[in-house]
Amino acid sequence: MNDKDSIISRYHYNSAYIWEALPKTELEELQTNARIIKYKKGDVVYHEGAYPKSLFIIVEGKVKIYQTNEKGVRQIVYIYMKGEAFGHRQVICQQTYPVTAMAFEDTEVMMIPSEDFLSLLDRSYFLTRNLLQSLSIEFSVWVNRIASFARKTVRERLALALLILHEKFMQKGKEYLPVVINITRTELAEYVGVPLETLVRNLSFFKEEGWIHLNGKRIIIMDYEAIVKAIGEYPPSV
Numbered sequence: 705m706n707d708k709d710s711i712i713s714r715y716h717y718n719s720a721y722i723w724e725a726l727p728k729t730e731l732e733e734l735q736t737n738a739r740i741i742k743y744k745k746g747d748v749v750y751h752e753g754a755y756p757k758s759l760f761i762i763v764e765g766k767v768k769i770y771q772t773n774e775k776g777v778r779q780i781v782y783i784y785m786k787g788e789a790f791g792h793r794q795v796i797c798q799q800t801y802p803v804t805a806m807a808f809e810d811t812e813v814m815m816i817p818s819e820d821f822l823s824l825l826d827r828s829y830f831l832t833r834n835l836l837q838s839l840s841i842e843f844s845v846w847v848n849r850i851a852s853f854a855r856k857t858v859r860e861r862l863a864l865a866l867l868i869l870h871e872k873f874m875q876k877g878k879e880y881l882p883v884v885i886n887i888t889r890t891e892l893a894e895y896v897g898v899p900l901e902t903l904v905r906n907l908s909f910f911k912e913e914g915w916i917h918l919n920g921k922r923i924i925i926m927d928y929e930a931i932v933k934a935i936g937e938y939p940p941s942v
Contacts, residue, residue: 711937715852715864716871717845720787722834723761730828738816743807750791752804758815759792765811766872769803770894780895782846783808785872793839795821809886856936858898862906863934865896866916870925885923892923 723731740763743749749760749767760767762784769790770780781803784790794801795818825831849868853861869885887895893903907923910916915931917924925931 711932711935712867712871714848715845716868717841718785718788719838719842720785722789722831722838724787725834726828726830730824730831733824734816734820735814737820738814741813741815743811743813745807745809745811747807749805749807749813750801752801754801756791756794756798756801757818759789759795759818759821760805761789761814761816762786763812763814765813766808767805767811767813768808768891769805771803778894779897780891783869783872783895792821792835796825808891853897858896858902859906859909860934860936861896861898862892862903862910863931865892866910866923866925866931867928867935869895869923870928882924885925886921887923888921 723734726734743765750756752771764786766786767784767790768780769782769784770778772778790805791801825835852864856864866885869887870883873885874883875881889904889907890900892907893900896903898906907916907918910931911918913927913930915925915927915934917926
């Protein structure tokens with residue numbers, strides 16, 4: 705792992721292996737009573753405060769989770785990718801959802817009833833081990849992101865957000881192709897945690913520097929190295 709990869713791995717993690725690494729019989733057991741549901745971009749999967757009845761695994765697409773403050777301002781907390789599960793923490797601890805989950809793009813999810821998931825969790829060494837490992841790593845990733853965003857400048861936070869999104873939008877098996885980050889300015893502002901006007905102003909700076917290319921809501925990183933340096937964590941050249 706090079707320096708750049710080690711930096712990004714502190715803020716980006718894909719938990720799809722939890723399910724991919726399960727024995728075939730256990731995966732089939734989870735799928736027995738599961739349903740495949742399709743959501744259009746912007747459709748709500750569940751609302752903040754709702755009681756969990758299922759966990760969800762993304763078959764295609766992406767899902768964002770966000771909180772809304774008393775002023776109605778959204779903060780995107782995380783974006784889940786193909787193969788990842790969400791909603792399982794609340795199923796395990798039997799608490800209401802602290803966030804709203806919404807389709808980030810047209811998305812298909814596998815909805816697994818809570819009782820089926822909990823029943824397998826009681827019996828499966830593999831599922832228990834994978835979940836414990838994943839939750840531990842995800843906790844570190846979330847803490848790193850929250851702590852970093854709290855102390856970085858807006859420009860540094862935007863640079864970091866673009867690098868994280870670059871990993872999330874990279875297509876498996878097509879890493880050699882340019883990565884197109886398909887996100888609205890409003891969503892990016894909610895993810896970075898800044899007003900829209902501030903986000904647009906800083907995106908314009910990145911474009912003027914030649915670091916990114918903008919085409920509508922599409923963003924392509926043109927100078928990955930420069931953006932890595934812009935987050936303020938890249939080790940100096942020797």
